Amino acid sequence: MKTIPIALTLMLAGSVPAFTQDVTKSPPPGAFKAVSSLVKLPDFLPGMGQLFVDPATLPAGPFLAYDHDGKLVSTVFMLPIKDLSPDKRFDDLAAPGGVVDHVSVYYNAGHPGVEEPHAHVVLWHVSKADEARVAK
Amino acid sequence: MRGKDDGAHVWFDPIGIRVSPGQMVRWTNRDPGNSHTTTSYHPAIFERPLRMPPGARPWNSDYLLPGQSFSVTFDREGVYDYYCVPHEHAGMVGRIVVGMPTPPAPSAEAGSANPVPEVALSAFPPVEEILAKGIVRRA
Ligand SMILES: [Cu+2]
Secondary structure, three states, X not given: OOHHHHHHHHHHXXXXXXXXXXXXXXXXXXXXXXXXXXXXXXXXXXXXXXXXXXXXXXXXXXXXXXXXXXXXXXXXXXXXXXXXXXXOOOOOOOOOOOOOOEEEEEEEOOEOOEOOOEEEEEEEOOOOHHHHHHOO | OEEOOOOOOEEOOOOEEEEOOOEEEEEXXXXXXXXXXXXXXXXXXXXXXXXXXXXXXXXXXOOEOOOOEEEEEEOXXXXXXEEOHHHHHHOOEEEEEEOOOOOOOOOOOOOOOOOOOHHHHOOOOOHHHHHHHOEEOOO
């Protein structure tokens, strides 16, 4: 019965593409780590939520932000002000969070992980009213 | 240590204070959404320029989470400048004047591999103002 192991192998190989990387629930899969486990920051940041990032993508991200129920609310990119220059660009930043409702862009003075003034570019996956889910 | 919710502004409050020799200063992180440090300008800490009386002990709180505190007792008269590690480039610095230093000026800044950025240098309140008012808050 040599056919059985082969069939098994085919089945396993065939199942890999069907496995989607769902980031809509916390914690996200793959290389994403809780920001509070990487640097000394509060686990839940008022106005943002609970953040996850793949350390290899620092400082730009994407950072994935979740509410208190572990639902994805936004994807955040952190772009150092000094890198917004003629000599530098950010291309092909991953955006795995799905549908974007609206976008916020604002200045941040810095925090552990991105220790310099930078811009937060926030792709909100929820409505303006639902931003309240991560207000505090 | 304070900051706005969106992290656009961060500061020490007060930014300048005068104390007597032997008094203790305690920093508390009152910013709910960020970590801060209080770190003295001293060659022994991140090879920064000396901006405190020679011979006085340098300090570094490391990152303080919201609600956490750090204390330093100041025995030697003089002017002590300090900064917040992730926010020095946002001008988050402070100055402590101990006693009545002579001359009433900040310590000389020797050449350093990691000089103080202009945005921080311009943020220190004048020693004369701290001596006159005792407490100086961010404008
Ligand atoms: Cu700070």
